Amino acid sequence: MSGLENTTMMAADGLLNSNFLAVAETQGMFFSGPDVRYGSxxxxxxGETxxxxxxxxxxxFGESPAAPFWAHSYDAAALLLDAIAAASYEDGGTLVVDRAGVREHLNGVTGYSGLIGTMACDxxxxxxxxxxxxxxxxxTGDYDASTANVVYEYAPLAATQVGDIAAGAEKPTYGGxxxxxxEAEATGLRPWEDACSSxxxxxxxxxxxKLFEQNEVGSYVPNLAAGISANDDFTVWTVSLRSGVRFHDGSAFNAQSLVDMWAIQQGGAAxxxxxxxxGLTxxxxxxxLEVVYTLSKTNSAFPSYLARAPLGMAFEPGAAAADTDAFSVAPVGTGPFVIExxxxxxxxxxxxxxxxxxKDMWGRPLPYLDSFAVRPIPDETTRLASLTSGTVTAMQSLRQATIRDAREAEGITLHExxxxxxxxxxFNVLLAPYDDVRVRRGLSLANNQLAVIEALGGKGISGPATQFFSTDSPWWSQAVYDAYPHxxxxxxxxxIQEYLDDPERSDGKAVGEKIDVDLSCPPDPTLIAAMSVLEQLWTGTGMVNVTLLNTDQATHINTALGMGNGFMGDHGAHCWRWGSEDDPSVGLGDAYAPWQMSPLNFSNYSDDEASAALAEAITTDDFARRKELYEIVGxxxxxxxxxxxxxxxxxxxAVANGIVGLDNWTxxxxxxxxGHPNAExxxxxxxxxx
Incomplete structure (x- = not known):
């Protein structure tokens, strides 16, 4: 058209269609729309790419989709089906789908890996x-080439924005x-020694x-390390380190530091x-600035172990070796804060x-805060009240009732x-009667999960669990869900009756005599309420004597760890938390490894077939095969x-209004x-x- 020869033409996603882009007149046009560089x-x-x-x-259909939103439709359907599964339960033989629960599940989605990238729901x-x-x-003859020719991108929720967007972002302030x-005092601050919870x-x-961190989709990326590579069979891992890093005492962090740490780690309980x-040898x-880790067996998931405390956190080995007890009180690391x-x-x-x-994205030194303090406040109600009253400015919780109450509070921001x-x-399977699968399955079948969740205050917040993975995890298994004793x-x-009537029952009691169960949990009111539900259910069978035990969290952990009796533990039925965002090899490896080899196998249970599956799962990086093997373990x-x-x-x-940065750290x-899994x-x- 006369007078418009030099006009730049631009269209929105409605025209981002293979048929339209094939029209000759669209050559050189710009189109805004979703990022269709789906890659891997x-x-x-x-699990589908x-x-x-x-x-x-x-x-x-014999052809590719004409418009780019096919991937969005796929992700939307998967999210909706996950939400329905999470909000569904059986009530007297009737399947009930809680519509409010579906909405709540979707509202809580964050860091979801989809075909279109990492997703979150508002x-x-x-x-x-x-x-x-x-x-x-x-x-115009190559749709894929044109859609891959991105000249500008805008990502408002990410901290890695492109071009002018990043330059204009608000800079965090220093101070305060x-x-x-x-919820509890730390059992200790020695990464190699002390069992550590949230x-x-x-x-x-x-x-x-840590040597490695996890990005928003759970992949392991270098942190204190600068890079990592493995040989073909994943038995030798070479890690390069960042230069210029020093411990709090001024000594240099380098490859020799990791070698000296290894001498200490070999004797550590954790x-x-x-x-x-x-199989680290x-x-x-x-x-x-280069260190080589040699393993006695193939382990494709080894980097995941370098992202947790026992092997992945860098501590000053000289101070640790000089006085390990003193180090627990005054630890020395390379981290952003120094213990005062x-x-x-x-x-x-x-x-x-x-x-x-x-440094931050502007090249400024971290951290921003002048100081950070931690106060153990075991009582959940008191901890939340301390935040709302200003006695503390943040709190963490893994209690559903506290989350419920915090949602009603004013003046605070929640990060769930x-x-x-x-x-x-x-169950400690080394002790009778928990050594008998009939007792373990019987007590589990008598566990009314919905009643326990309600006692915990989690109704409408969380649904029943059946495995280490949530329903929105790529590792979750329908087969394990179906096999679980609901x-x-x-x-x-x-x-339980079958065990009682067995003349060779393992607890040595007479036929027909009730079994004794020690049920232990920390003395939090909601935990006590939940354990009381189990006590009533198990006692109500008429075949179980239940003794409720309550100890502080540190004692509870150490009792299960069993440092005083060769890591067998002194516990019977012990309340616990399972699962994490780590690679499955970490959590399942801890939980199912022979107890003589893994102090973190708190149940002391192991199985040859499970061990074989776990061993094979770390010989490959093929997701589908690894999922099959972890399903076997489940x-x-x-x-x-x-x-x-x-x-x-x-x-x-939960934090006081005005504290920001927990959700979008990079x-x-x-x-x-x-993000902040496990309230970390x-x-x-x-x-x-x-």
Whole structure:
């Protein structure tokens, strides 16, 4: 048209269609729309990659989809089916789908891996990867080439924004402090030695850097490490390290540091299980900033072990070797904060490390806060009240009732995370009567999960669990769900009766005499309420004497660990949490490895077939095969029931209004981080928004 010869033409996604882009007049036009560079993206619910789905579509219809939203439709269907599964339950033979639960499940989706990328859902139920691209049609005969020709992208939810967007982002401010109330005191602050749960990790992660971190989809990316590579059979791993990193005492962190740490880790209670699981036999410095880990067996998941405390957190080996007990009180790491004081059971204070190596996206030193303090406040109600009253400025919780109450509070911001965390417990299979599968399955069948969840305050927040993985995890198994002994009181009674009537029953009691069960859990009111439900159910069979035991969390953990009796533990039926966002080899490896090799196998159960599946799963990086093998382990667990599950556990970090950064911290290479699973914050990127 005359006068418009030099006009730049641009259209929206409605015209981002292969048929339209083939029109000659569209050559050189720009189109805004979704990012269609799906690459190796996969849907975590089905395990299918974008290439797999597209190939299936072509097989069915003989052509590719004309518009780009086929992947969005696939992800939307998978998300909806997950939400329906999570919000469904059986009531007297009738399948009930809780419509409000479906909405609530979708509202809580974050870090979901889809064909279109990593997705999150907002409070209005809108789910997306929040990325828009502009492409230029450079070849009307090649749709794929044109859609791959991205000239601009906008990602408002990510911290790794492109071009002018990142330059204009608000810069965090320095200064101020955060005091967090946690559910228990740490058992210790020695990564290689002390079994660590959520409160402990909130402390350790301020002092110690990990070699690797997880990004928003759970992949392992370098942190204190700069890179990693493996030989063909995954038995030799070469790790390069970042330069210029120093411990808090001023000494240099280098490859020799990791070698000297290894000498200490080999004698550590917490590290022992990970050493056995990985087959780690040697750590050798092959350069000042290069170290080689040698394994006795193939382990394709080895980097996941370098992202947790026992083998992955860098501590100053000289101080650790000089006095291990003193180190637990005054640990020395390379982390963003330095310990200033430790008043056990009262408060531990950390101050900003002025020489910290990590920078933010503007090249400024981290952390932002001047100080960070941790106060153990075991009572959930008191901890929440401490936050709302201003006594503390943050709190963590893994209790559903606390999340329910926090949602009603004013003046605070909630950061919830569902993930693979589940509540339940374990049976110590080395002790009678828990050594008999009939007792374990009978007690599990007599566990009314919905009643326990309601006692925990989790109704409408979390659903029943059956395995280490949540329904929205790519590792979740329908077969394991089907095999799990769901609540069937009469079937449970029948199994327990069969044990009672066995003249060779393992507890040595007379035929027909009741079994004795010690049921232990920390003295939190909601946990006591939940254990009371189990006590009533088990006692109600008329065949079980239940003794309720309550000890503080540190004692509860150490009782299960069993350091005083060769790691067999002194527990019977012990409440516990299962699952994490780690690679399955970590959690399942700990839980099912022979107890003589893994102090973190708290149930002391092992099975040759499960061990073989776990061993094979780390010989390959093929997702589908690994999932099959972990499903075998799950099926064995559902058959023999060394562990029981009650409900999935949403976790919470709540903060005073104005504290930001927990949801959108980034890895060293600029990727969005995994968030705050298990209520573990990355406090070095938190700041006060003034």
């Amino acid at each position: 993206n996969y849907n975590q619910s089905t 974008a290439a797999d789905v597209l190939a299936d579509y072509k097989d069915e 409070a209005y139920g809108d789910c997306s990867s929040s990325k828009i691209t502009v492409i230029q049609n450079i070849d 402090s955060v005091t967090i109330g946690v 409160p402990c990790y909130n402390m350790m992660i301020t002092v110690f850097d 590290a022992a299980g990970h050493i056995a699981a990985t 040697a750590v050798e410095a092959t350069g000042d 004081s430790r008043d056990i059971d009262n408060e531990t204070v950390f101050t900003r490390n002025p020489n910290y190596w990590q 995370f569902q993930g693979n965390n589940a509540g339940g417990g374990m 609540f069937d009181y009469e079937a449970g009674k029948a199994l 099926l064995i667990g559902a058959r023999d029931m060394p562990m029981w599950y009650s409900g999935s556990t949403a976790t919470l970090i 890895t060293v290479d600029g990727q969005l981080g995994i 914050g990355r406090w070095h990127q938190v700041w006060w928004d003034n």
